[in-house]
Structure formats: C-alpha cells, structure tokens
Amino acid sequence: DSIRVGDSLTSADRPVSEPISTPPLAPPTLSCLFGANNGPLVGQEGSIVTSSKIRARLISETDNNVTLTVESCIEDAEKTLVFGRGELQLGILIEQMRREGYEIIISPPAVVTNICPDTGKKTEPYEEVVVDVDAEYSGSVIDSLTGARKGVLVEMMDDASDGKTRLLFEIPSRGLLGFHSDIATVTRGTAVVHHCYLDDREYAGALGSKLERGKLVSCELGKATLFALASIAERGTLFVEPGDMVYPGMIIGEYNKVTGGDLEVNPVRAKATTNIRTVLKEEKAYLPPPKRLTVEELIGYMNDDEIIEVTPKSVRLRKVELDSGARERAARVKKKRLQAQMQKKK
Template identity: 35%
Template sequence: EVQEMVFDLMFNLDATEEQLDFPTVYGSAKQGWMSTDWRKPTDNILPVLDAIIEYIPAPQTLEGDPQMLITSLDFSNYVGRIAVGRVHRGTLREGMDIALCKRDGSVVKQRIKELHTFEGMGRKKVSEVSSGDICALVGIEGFEIGDTVSDINNPEPLPRIAIDEPTMSMTFTINDSPFFGKDGKFVTSRHIADRLTRELDRNLALRVSKAPHEDVWTVYGRGVLHLSVLIETMRREGYELQVGQPQVIIKEIDGQKCEPVELLTINVPEEYSSKIIDMVTRRRGEMVSMTTQNDRLHIEFQIPSRGIIGLRNNVLTASAGEAIMAHRFLEYQPWKGDIERRTNGSLIAMEAGTAYAYAIDKLQDRGRFFIFPQEEVYAGQVVGENAKDNDIVVNVTKSKKLTNMRASGADDKARIIPPVVFSLEEALEYIKEDEYVEVTPHHLRLRKIILDELERKRANKQ
C-alpha cells in the first residue's frame, strides 16, 4: 500500500518511466528497523545503509588548487564571524595561507586559523578538508557571502551567488503594555538593540534602522516568514517586544512608484482552482501560466508582495488543505493599486481584569473572540474580531451579579465558541496599521497602539 501511494504521488508529479523504476526499502522509524521485504522486519537499519552504498553514486573528488565558495556564515562571541561553505576543489588545511576573492575583484591574503566539519548537531575540529566537504573556516575576516577562498598563488574566483534584498519591513519596539516584564527576562531597549545587532552578524538578508529619539527599530527582511522566524527565536530566548504591521518596501525607479513583485506558484486539485484564481486576482495577481498534471493544476502568478500577506491561510482553507504554495522575489514593478486587506473591525477590552465566560457569552453575537475565559486582559487589548467593519469597545471582565433572589427560570449555562488562536505569522498578517502584536515567551496578544479609548478617538479625528 505504501509503495502504491508513492507511485501515485510520483505519477501525479509527472515522473518518467525511469524515475518510477527504483529500488524500495521498507522500515519503521518508531520501531527502529529497515528491510528489503516488509514482511520480514529486522532488528537494525543496515539494509538502508547497504542500499545507499549500492545505488547512490560515489562523490567526485576534484584535485588541484583549492577553491571554496562561501555560501553561509556563523557567528561566535569568541572568534567572531565564521565562513561556511563546500570545498569545490583541492584541499584546505589548518594554518594555511589563502586568497579571499571579493565582490569588487580585489584579492586579500588571509590565514585559516581553524577548520571545523559538521557532525550530528555540532561541529568537530579537523586538520584538513577536501573536495566535497562542507566546512567552517575560523579566522577569515571581512568576507561576504559569495566570496571565494582560493589558492594564495593562483586565486580563481568561483561564480558569485546573489543574496535577495529585503522586500518588507516591520516596526520592533519595547513592550510598554500593562503586562510589561511579567513573562520575559530581556525587556529593555538595550536588550533588544543588542539582540538585533547580534542577528545582523549572521542574518545577511536583514537590515535594521533605529528611530533617533525613540525605542523603535525598523527591521527589513525577505518577507513575513523571514521576520517571524527572528521574532519567534527572540521570544524563545526570553525577550519581550512588540511588532507592528508588515509593510512592503517602496522604491522610486525612473520617477515611478514601484513595489516588490513575486513569482507565486500554486499546485492545487482542479476542483478548487477557480476559488484560488479568484482569490489571487483580487489581490492584484496576474496569471502567467496554467498547466494540468493529471488531476491537479500547476498555476503561476506574478503578484505584489503585499498580496501574499495573509494569503497562505486563505488558500489552505479554500482548498481544504490540499494546495501547495511557494513564492520568490522576482523584481520591482510599478505600483499595482490598492489591495483590500482585513475589513472587519476589532473588539477591544474596555478595562483590565479577568475575562469571564458570562461576559464573553453575552457578547458572542458581536463577533469571534481571541481569548479564553479566565484570561487576564488589559484596556486597549484586541480580544476579538467585530462582525462589522468598525472597532467597538466591550467589557469582557463583567461578572454575573449574584443575589439571594430566586430566578424565574433556570439560568442558561454559558456556551462559549472556542476562541481563534493565532500563530505568530497569522497574528502579524492579521493586525491593522494601528495595532501591535505583543510578543512574550509564553503569550501572543493583539493590542491597539494607543490603549486609551479617548486618546484613540482624538487621534482618529486628527
């Protein structure tokens, strides 16, 4: 059955006859065995290791002057930046003098202090590495991704790789909510500034600029996912911060306002295709091609990066989870016009306190909630989505008044619809421009930037 499923999947992906003719090894990761016959379980995984030796061709070793393209980097507080890449040709040794071929064509003499290879979850120090080895070089300074480590006497640069430039920005700021400091270890502006500076040493597609007089940073990245990985890493390390709505980076090219456009590919069953096409075209996407692969359609679009914000969840919902979606930066193109984002307003907590099931139950006709009963909330926190397009302030901390009077009828129990629980990426895609996501190690909260209701009204009038 498993083999039939694999065959069906590969057939749907347009596999050729040669690709469908392959040896099969069966096994159970849970029970720790592999076998060439699924009816005869073993007590080890040797059959899969034997199959690797038998069927996978041996690596080619290129002899000659050493060459290595730096394709990634690491950072250590002790030795600084570490160059990572695969040795293309020849052998590199500890203590060896090398030539670093840079972007501008210049060649700089450097020395390798240490060589590390990757083993398991860590690294192992070695004396030399040869063609095909993926390694880390300690002691190389002033390098960039795409530079070549080469022979000192005969420097030959390899073709450079390009790093995609940032297309999206987000505001990072200190957590100034009433729950500041309750959950995290690192909460001050100095903590956040130091952490972002450290991130720049290893995250090459990232840029950071700071507002001169405020504890606000604008962080530029390659999309919502790129920035949400950084935020998620920071919260797991114990940081508290607040982040604003993602904004695309606008450029003026030849006097014309331009925005980043991405090539979006969606592979989806034919029955859902019309919904998906409608959804993408509403977000200013233009269909480039559509090909049939058995019972699935492979559709390519050119779509503004703005249009991709919040698209993934809608596509998965519309296709019952069947769609496969990928996108990459294409180029800057003239501004495509307005794109309709979230139209529903927010339900905003009136005052600080504990949210009660009684209050939430009575307010459920107003919209859907994001909080559980007995959760602590504060004034100005976004606790739900209004069914209409305006924001309304609601009192979720109101408890049922108890008296010794008999009720004329039996009290109905509160029937609470389960709240919407956002992932970090979903929360970033959901918020409006006057809202923040408050991120702490154990909590994600949505809030208005201006918490006070009167101040909010005053600001909206202005």
C-alpha cells in the same frame, strides 16, 4: 567576526587570484518596527524588556542571517527597523526571540519601495507565486490572487493523473500579505504554495478594497470571565478564553459586522451574586474554542492602528493607542484630513 557568508577562504601559501562568485541574494521585501513592550503587562512574562538588548539581539541575528537587514529608526530612537523576506522569515525571528525571553512589540509591515534612477518612478518588489491545488479549487485561488491583490495569472497547467492544477502568478509582494491564511481557507488546507522574488517593477497603485471587519476591543484590565465572554461571543469571533489576562486597548476578537468599526466590550465582567437561593438550576454558558492566530497570521491580519505584543507565554494583538478617547480623537482628525483631500481633488 570578519568572516561572512559568501566569503572565499584560501591557503596563504597558494592564494587564489579570483574568489568564487557569490550567488545573488534576493533583496528584502518587507519591513517592521521592533520595540520593547510598553503594555500594562510588561515584565510579567519575559525577562528581557529593554530596547537596547532587543536592538543588540537583532544586530547579532544579521551575522548568521544574511537576508536580514537591521537599521535604526529615525522617528523613534527606541525602536529598530528590520527588513526581511516576507511574513514567514520575520515570524520565525519573532518566535526565536520570544523563546529566549524577550518581550517585544511589532508594527504593521510595510513593503520596501524604491525610486527607479532611470524613470524617477516609484517601484515595488514583485514575486512569482506557484500554487499546486486540486482542480476544483483553482477558480477560487485565481479569484483571490487576481482581484484586489493585483496578481496576474501567467500560466495554468492541469495534471489529469492526480487531478491537480499548477497556477503560476506574478504579483506585488504587498498583495501577498495575509494570503496564506486566505488560501488555506478557500482550499481547505490542500494547496501547496511557493513564492520567490522576481524583480522590482513600477508601483501598481492601491490594492482593491476588501471588506474589513471591526475588532472587539477590551475596555477593562483583569482576567476574562466565562460570564462576560458568553455574551461577547454573540458579537463576533473570540481570540481569548476565560482566565486570559486582558487590558484596555487589547483586541480580544473580531466583530461580525463588516465596516462597522470597532466595538468596546468588557470581558472581565462577573455575574452579580446575591444571598437568595432558588431551586432553579443555574444556566450554564458554553463557548466555542477561541481563534488563536500565529505571529505570521497576525502580521498579515493587523491594521495600521494596531501592533503585535509578543512575550514568552502570549501573543496579543492591541491598539497602538490604548486609551479609547485618544483613539476617537485620532479617528476624527483622520476623517477630516481625508475629507479635505477629497475636496482638493474636486
């Protein structure tokens, strides 16, 4: 247990005066809170549901994964703070744990920031991003990374032989959250992306605002029905299909109205039955296939008031506060606080 990655092992008879230097490791750029599942369906799909066993599993992971750091959460003793090198690394860890039978919840990611000892200013990690893409999509990639994400295009190289373009960017790590799914959409899955830690630089300020769509939030507990989802599908994109278990506060889709807020829906509503027979053929409902998001995609997709619930059989997105009344009260308090801050600035 005392041997770690990077240690030098020598013979006791012929000791080495200087150990082999260890290559420097890139520091963590993202952090997430891991906790035990506290939703209505806890314990139905997984066998390990306690925070102590989850914390022990995360600590044991650091023995082999030297780029992962685990700390206790000061605000909530039932949760564990995990630092990693981006959405992919955290997503792989979560996937491993769900296959082992764990039921966990994961908070929205936070970028690791520091204070420069020389200037006293806030710093954040920057990354170098290399994108190889067809020349016809290069403009869309540049717009995606240099706009609201605060990226800077450093170099652009065209390869006339295969029609590819290599783009080199420098961008804050928080600007890459959700980028992989966006670039897959704008390039139709043809782009090859590589990024690595560059250094810590002065905080770049707030990222540009993006058009956020509201969510379709369930208000009932039960199995989703075809009859209910057929009418809900007209309001947005569904994340569930008939037969999936849902509960109040669970997000079952994306609302199609931009900045329209969340919409509460009843996905378990069944068609009323009567004892009257008719000769008319009963109408059939058809649904498009649901949009299934991976853990990595959800990490970059969820908002601050949402968490991911992961079990061996399901990956769900839900609100932190399941009660709709409590969410409305919290939203009013937040709105008043923002208005007070705006008045102070004036």
